[in-house]
Amino acid sequence: MDESLATAVDQLVHRHAQPGSSLLAILHAIQDELGYVPPRAVEPLARALNLxxxxxxxxxxxxxHFRTQPPAPxxxxxxxxxxxxxxxTEALAQHIEAHTGCHFDTAHEPGATVELESVYCLGQCALSPAMMLNGTLHARVSPQKFDTLFAAARKCVEVPA
Ligand code: FES
Known part of the structure; x- marks a missing residue:
């Protein structure tokens, strides 16, 4: 494991794992900060919370909700x-798979730039279909709207030549 990641995990556990702390709250804090919960966090969390x-x-x-590997960009x-x-949303899912060349709910390869995940209710039922793109909520998503949003998101992660 990358030493800086190990240090970051230890610091997060130390900062959030106080007596009476909720494991779920700490896991959310770690994932919010690192984008996932590294397996390396299990042992210090268990020790800190007496679990x-x-x-x-x-x-x-x-x-x-909890990831154990970094999300795709x-x-x-x-x-x-x-x-x-x-x-x-099912027709939209088919469009998204065809457009991205990826499949929903399959583990992405290390280094992959796109990851598709099914979720079940984002609290925007009146504005269906709904999706999150890199943590930002979008409602009334059509195939055309997806294509526009996706192109912008890809552009943000592309490394200039
Ligand atoms: S069913 Fe509630 S946001 Fe999709």
Whole structure:
């Protein structure tokens, strides 16, 4: 593991793991800061909260929200719950897969620039279909709107030649 990442993890655990702290709150804080919860965090979290490593690992893997590897630079989270389904999110998902050449809910290769993830309700049911693109919420997403947003997001992560 990268030494700077190990140091960052240790500092985050030390900063957030106080007596009475909630494991979930700490996991959210780590993921908010690093973009994921590195497996390296399990042992210091268990020690700080007087839990077993299996308990910490179990919570991380139980909640789909927590990532154990860094996200791709362009991450699409498309809502596939009822309201969005009734407004065409499955056709939109097919469009997104065809447009990006990626598949939803498959582990992305290290170095991949795009990741597609299904989520189930983003709290924007009245504005379906909804999606998050790199953490920003978008509503009433059409294929054309997706293409525009996706192009802008890709442009932001492209390294100039
Ligand atoms: S069902 Fe998609 S935002 Fe609620």
């Amino acid at each position: 077993s490593r299996a308990e910490v690992h179990g919570v991380i893997t139980y909640y789909h 362009v991450t699409v989270q498309l809502c596939r719950a009822e309201s969005c389904r009734s407004m065409g």
